[in-house]
Amino acid sequence: xxxxxxxxxxxxxxxxxxxxxxxxxxxxxxxxxxxxxxxxxxxxxxxxxxxxxxxxxxxxxxxxxxxxxxxxxxxxxxxxxxxxxxxxxxxxxxxxxxxxxxxxxxxxxxxxxxxxxxxxxxxxxxxxxxxxxxxxxxxxxxxxxxxxxxxxxxxxxxxxxxxxxxxxxxxxxxxxxxxxxxxxxxxxxxxxxxxxxxxxxxxxxxxxxxxxxxxxxxxxxxxxxxxxxxxxxxxxxxxxxxxxxxxxxxxxxxxxxxxxxxxxxxxxxxxxxxxxxxxxxxxx
Amino acid sequence: xxxxxxxxxxxxxxxxxxxxxxxxxxxxxxxxxxxxxxxxxxxxxxxxxxxxxxxxxxxxxxxxxxxxxxxxxxxxxxxxxxxxxxxxxxxxxxxxxxxxxxxxxxxxxxxxxxxxxxxxxxxxxxxxxxxxxxxxxxxxxxxxxxxxxxxxxxxxxxxxxxxxxxxxxxxxxxxxxxxxxxxxxxxxxxxxxxxxxxxxxxxxxxxxxxxxxxxxxxxxxxxxxxxxxxxxxxxxxxxxxxxxxxxxxxxxxxxxxxxxxxxxxxxxxxxxxxxxxxxxxxxxxxxxxxxxxxxxxxxxxxxxxxxxxxxxx
Numbered sequence: 001x002x003x004x005x006x007x008x009x010x011x012x013x014x015x016x017x018x019x020x021x022x023x024x025x026x027x028x029x030x031x032x033x034x035x036x037x038x039x040x041x042x043x044x045x046x047x048x049x050x051x052x053x054x055x056x057x058x059x060x061x062x063x064x065x066x067x068x069x070x071x072x073x074x075x076x077x078x079x080x081x082x083x084x085x086x087x088x089x090x091x092x093x094x095x096x097x098x099x100x101x102x103x104x105x106x107x108x109x110x111x112x113x114x115x116x117x118x119x120x121x122x123x124x125x126x127x128x129x130x131x132x133x134x135x136x137x138x139x140x141x142x143x144x145x146x147x148x149x150x151x152x153x154x155x156x157x158x159x160x161x162x163x164x165x166x167x168x169x170x171x172x173x174x175x176x177x178x179x180x181x182x183x184x185x186x187x188x189x190x191x192x193x194x195x196x197x198x199x200x201x202x203x204x205x206x207x208x209x210x211x212x213x214x215x216x217x218x219x220x221x222x223x224x225x226x227x228x229x230x231x232x233x234x235x236x237x238x239x240x241x242x243x244x245x246x247x248x249x250x251x252x253x254x255x256x257x258x259x260x261x262x263x264x265x266x267x268x269x270x271x272x273x274x275x276x277x278x279x280x281x282x283x284x
Numbered sequence: 285x286x287x288x289x290x291x292x293x294x295x296x297x298x299x300x301x302x303x304x305x306x307x308x309x310x311x312x313x314x315x316x317x318x319x320x321x322x323x324x325x326x327x328x329x330x331x332x333x334x335x336x337x338x339x340x341x342x343x344x345x346x347x348x349x350x351x352x353x354x355x356x357x358x359x360x361x362x363x364x365x366x367x368x369x370x371x372x373x374x375x376x377x378x379x380x381x382x383x384x385x386x387x388x389x390x391x392x393x394x395x396x397x398x399x400x401x402x403x404x405x406x407x408x409x410x411x412x413x414x415x416x417x418x419x420x421x422x423x424x425x426x427x428x429x430x431x432x433x434x435x436x437x438x439x440x441x442x443x444x445x446x447x448x449x450x451x452x453x454x455x456x457x458x459x460x461x462x463x464x465x466x467x468x469x470x471x472x473x474x475x476x477x478x479x480x481x482x483x484x485x486x487x488x489x490x491x492x493x494x495x496x497x498x499x500x501x502x503x504x505x506x507x508x509x510x511x512x513x514x515x516x517x518x519x520x521x522x523x524x525x526x527x528x529x530x531x532x533x534x535x536x537x538x539x540x541x542x543x544x545x546x547x548x549x550x551x552x553x554x555x556x557x558x559x560x561x562x563x564x565x566x567x568x569x570x571x572x573x574x575x576x577x578x579x580x581x582x583x584x585x586x587x588x589x590x591x592x593x594x595x596x597x
């Protein structure tokens with residue numbers, strides 16, 4: 001655990017009187033020092049070759065066994081792995097922390113490709129609840145529908161569902177972009193804190209309920225706005241960004257983004273005390 | 285947590301007992317305290333099939349009080365006498381287990397009066413009454429219950445089932461799902477979730493003469509729908525009303541002699557995956573339940589909040 005000591009050099013936040021101590025010890029900053037790149041080791045990552053491709057059939061495997069197999073193949077340098085017959089199994093492809101082309105030929109159950117950081121995933125089927133939960137980086141493309149809590153608490157990357165998704169999409173989202181080609185259920189963007197959600201179809205009731213920050217774009221009808229979610233002006237730069245993003249996502253390329261509704265936090269529920277607004281805002 | 289599953293073959297029959305067993309077994313991680321089946325079998329439609337229990341399973345894990353097996357025989361004897369008094373004729377009698385019985389009976393009068401009389405015997409509960417429906421429920425996972433009652437050979441058009449993790453009430457048959465839609469012939473319900481206005485609704489319904497056999501909140505759905513239907517509502521109308529009348533989080537299935545329905549609460553807090561085709565509808569708490577009968581790649585989806593759907597055979 002890091003130690004605390006009084007620092008002499010002041011950051012902007014410190015000069016505002018928000019905190020005077022700095023972290024010492026094995027901090028993230030020191031960990032990622034580029035000068036020490038040669039000594040750097042990121043647990044669970046491997047050097048893989050995208051041109052080295054293999055297939056595994058997980059029909060008769062438990063999820064733990066299948067995930068171990070994926071890990072072993074990455075260790076052997078395989079950069080493209082095709083998973084056959086996932087058949088709705090839970091927790092497949094979780095915790096992958098390096099670059100990888102991962103292709104699922106079929107559908108996943110709950111918590112598919114959760115807590116990942118870097119891979120490019122294509123799922124030629126449907127996904128169950130909490131797909132890509134806590135994703136840090138990478139790209140996930142789902143060809144069919146998705147269950148509820150799609151992209152819960154993601155912090156980065158692009159999560160794309162070409163079909164429709166269930167309730168609470170992007171709940172607690174902290175970054176990244178979620179793109180839905182079809183409709184989305186109730187409580188989409190519930191308590192989202194950052195990042196963007198794009199829904200080309202209709203969305204259910206309580207959109208953006210209790211959202212702290214972030215932006216939601218809706219192409220179709222909105223069931224109702226949630227508490228503290230408000231409509232904002234769709235700017236030219238928003239439209240440029242939407243066009244670019246949809247093109248990269250291979251979805252709704254010809255969609256008329258000028259008719260989309262932009263939803264943001266009204267920030268009436270914000271209840272930060274006077275002394276630490278910057279710190280709190282920094283946390284989200 | 286609990287898991288629910290259901291299927292309906294449209295225009296044909298299949299081994300629904302075997303299929304439902306596979307679906308529920310795939311959901312066993314959602315609860316193995318008890319498993320229940322509501323099977324709509326192929327019958328001639330002439331006689332009522334009454335599944336009833338004269339005691340509880342007091343095996344491992346049960347919260348029921350141990351009883352001497354001789355009381356089961358005494359209760360059965362009283363039930364047989366009451367059937368005679370009611371003018372019912374027993375056509376066929378099967379005793380699968382000491383506490384579990386299946387009667388085929390000829391009866392053409394009021395089912396409410398019938399049920400009240402039979403269930404006035406302490407320890408006796410009618411699990412189901414219908415000309416197609418048979419509710420079989422017991423402690424253990426789907427495989428164990430299926431084996432115990434030889435359900436894998438049952439052929440029929442549709443079925444719903446439940447794998448239970450006991451939370452708010454005991455590990456016993458009376459709290460297990462499915463629940464019969466007393467006093468309606470061939471109506472059954474399974475539920476995944478929690479109802480928070482159970483006691484308020486129960487008091488109201490009891491005052492209207494409806495009966496509760498357990499303290500399991502899910503039983504309320506069966507009684508609630510039965511009361512709506514008794515007052516002239518269709519099944520679908522009753523289900524739509526339940527979205528506002530029942531408070532809490534729920535996904536439930538209800539089946540009748542010729543239909544299967546699902547309802548999901550307005551918070552969409554409980555899972556459901558649905559597969560629909562022209563000849564088969566299959567649904568369950570998780571996709572793996574559907575995959576147990578349809579291993580090939582199929583299109584499935586999560587129904588949205590507040591959705592009610594009913595399919596006919």
